[in-house]
Amino acid sequence: MTADTVAPLAFQPAQRVRAIGVSEILRITDHANALKRAGRPVIVLGAGEPDFDTPQNVREAAVRAIGRGDTRYTVLDGSPAMKAAVQLKFKRDNALDFALDEISVSAGAKQVIFNALMASLNPGDEVILPAPYWTSYADIVQICCGVPVAVACTGENGFRLDAAQLEAAITPRTRWLFINSPSNPSGAAYSAAQLKPLCEVLLRHPQVWVLADDIYEHILYDGLAFATPVAVEPRLRERTLTINGVSKAYAMTGWRVGYGAGPRALIAAMAVVQSQTTSCPSSISQAAAIEALTGPQDIVAERCADFQARRDFVVAALNRAPGLHCRVPEGAFYTFASCAGVLGKRTRGGALLQTDSDFCRYLLQDFEVAVVPGSVFGLAPYFRISYATSMAQLEEACARIIAACAALE
The missing domain is CATH 3.90.1150.10 (Aspartate Aminotransferase, domain 1)
Incomplete structure (x- = not known):
């Protein structure tokens, strides 16, 4: 030198x-x-990660898509056919109606979460995370310049957040509450009756949005009926993002397809984020996910x-x-x-x-x-x-x- x-x-x-x-x-x-x-x-x-294989009909749908030459870019946040499949899923499984421009499709549910927080958080905004929580929640909040606020939910309360805890955690800086049911890591799930008191608290705090992570929706035991916040309390619809995907229920972790449905303004802002990161999800993975959501469910x-x-x-x-x-x-x-x-x-x-x-x-x-x-x-x-x-x-x-x-x- x-x-x-x-x-x-x-x-x-x-x-x-x-x-x-x-x-x-x-x-x-x-x-x-x-x-x-x-x-x-x-x-x-x-x-x-499920140890099962991706269902045969789903794999065959991907092969057919390749054979048709469906290997080009799709619409930024999901092809019309993919969004229509998501629309059908929400109506069939949750009795929820979403327009196509209220739906976003990404490379996994994790990217949907990232897009939402990147599009909505300002420095210092707080996100309430009932603990235990999936580790990536807190990290994504921090990357997006937010502040994760963990609320301990112990085994004595079934690892579930109660209304008093939620009320105490909300501040003027609170922007989001995360609800993951059934939960990673605890496996805890909320019934409609258990979600209702939380929704009543949220109705008193209009600045707080809800991120409902329903990725384990179809892995629910003992005849328990699945419940998601916006179905329990429709008045929260205009500030709720409901997230799901094909990774867990259909053993498609490597295909990387997740989706979310919520207010148009949020979905449009999420599309801006996605346009500057991954752009559209894989066209072949979308073809497989369409079959997963619309094909036989047995x-x-x-x-x-x-x-x-x-x-x-x-x-x-x-x-x-x-x-x-x-x-x-x-x-x-x-x-x-x-x-x-x-x-x-x-x-x-x-x-x-x-x-x-x-x-x-x-x-x-x-x-x-x-x-x-x-x-x-x-x-x-x-x-x-x-x-x-x-x-x-x-x-x-x-x-x-x-x-x-x-x-x-």
């Missing part, structure tokens, strides 16, 4: 991403999979029954483990069990378990089971298991977890 050469400055990330990392769930899953590749018999119960109920059998097994097994307690989730494919009873104990190697992260690390290192600590979701001391895997894997994993708890001193 010559005397007149200036040394390059080290890269400095933008302020909005400095405190945010890659999803902790993905990090844990990647680490566990690396151990598997190294030859260790690790069972990974971290990913929120497979959805069949797979839900399989998930319920797995849920029942995992909950029973965890409640046999010394020091663990697991409530029965109403939906999704996760358990969110308390590990408070094992904290303060020591492993056979002498390590003291002080946090849920310590417990999860112990399970992975000593018993080769990968789960996610509740602190990642904003509520400790719990841990999440995804039971979207085979019963054989779940049986072995739960046996290891019971043994791990029994081995603590």
